[in-house]
Amino acid sequence: MTDTKQRLIDGTLTVLRDHGITGISARTIAAAAGANQALVFYHYGSVDELLAAACREATASRVAAYAQRFDAVTSLRELLAVGRELHAEELRQGNVSVLAQLLAAGQRSERIAETTAAALRMWVVEIEKVLRRLLIGSPVAEIADVPGLARAVSAAFIGLELYEGIDEAGAGRALEAIDQLAVLIEVMDELGPIARRALRSRLKRVAR
């Protein structure tokens, strides 16, 4: 990848961070990249295509950077801690809510929707791996669909990132509350047989 192609991708991410999806244009991207506006079309054909490339690249590099950290996670609270770390680092680096912004843009363009779905799937795969490992022998795994749970975690994370953009204090409080909730689930796990028995009888009652 030539220097300019990469700079255009970085510029795209910068604009996304500073002005959101509504601030995106070939001209704003080129300005942020220190490149000529025409190069967006020369290298990528269209703004949407550059947006898609930036989304792929940013997600792939973040997922790769966090794969080991996910592997090292041994509890739900640790998973949440890695999530918060990830979020804090994205804030610092300026990759914040790229996915959130593209999720919003996906409403307009099928092309963007596809790319964003693929990017999100990369995160879901990682989280699913972690959850599957963590929940072995847990009552949670007995009743909850792990792939579904991984999707819920990913979507919720993105909602929190968006929320953070408009109410930082509120988002912080939300994260604290989730952290406290994770303790609950861990306790549930530790209860082991008792919980499991209660759960089974309860499940019979709700009769799904």
Added chain:
Amino acid sequence: MTDTKQRLIDGTLTVLRDHGITGISARTIAAAAGANQALVFYHYGSVDELLAAACREATASRVAAYAQRFDAVTSLRELLAVGRELHAEELRQGNVSVLAQLLAAGQRSERIAETTAAALRMWVVEIEKVLRRLLIGSPVAEIADVPGLARAVSAAFIGLELYEGIDEAGAGRALEAIDQLAVLIEVMDELGPIARRALRSRLKRVAR
């Protein structure tokens, strides 16, 4: 409110639903409203101001429509059911993800960010009331910050709405998983004294 002013608001919501925030302009709104483009500026001064008015109006009416249903909720799973109902009805009516789209736009405009934060706060207030009522005497309330939890629930809901826009099946699966998780928490509540004791000792260990 005159007929045209209202139609412009409805048109704004229609465009938001069909094309997302990136599809918003005075012209697209006017077309959807069956009105003249200049009337956007006559009645609202600017597109952003109309966007803000639409956000306020849509949220206020939805919150009012769901206030009674929230009041009737007696369990976490019922709360989730109301949430899913709300989501389904928004899908049908076309108010989907107005907040999500404006959350994304809030990155660009302080004006929009403020309005969106205020709208979200309306939902948070309702959810906080429900949670506070549901969690009386529950171990959850003993450790988790209820206002924080209400914010987490709201943000997660919005993340799921956005996710639904790009992967309907995945979002459905996520919601099912959350539903199953809610059973867990209810069981935890029913365990009562045992769970509470385990929780307290556990809390001492994590020593927050």
Added chain:
DNA sequence: GTCTATAGTAGGATAGAC
């Protein structure tokens, strides 16, 4: 209050020189 017309600006995209 609503319309037409229009000024002025920003954006997507391409042609062609270098």
Added chain:
DNA sequence: GTCTATCCTACTATAGAC
């Protein structure tokens, strides 16, 4: 590969007729 120049379209916003 990169630049300038440019076309065309779409946008915001306002002026002024009705």
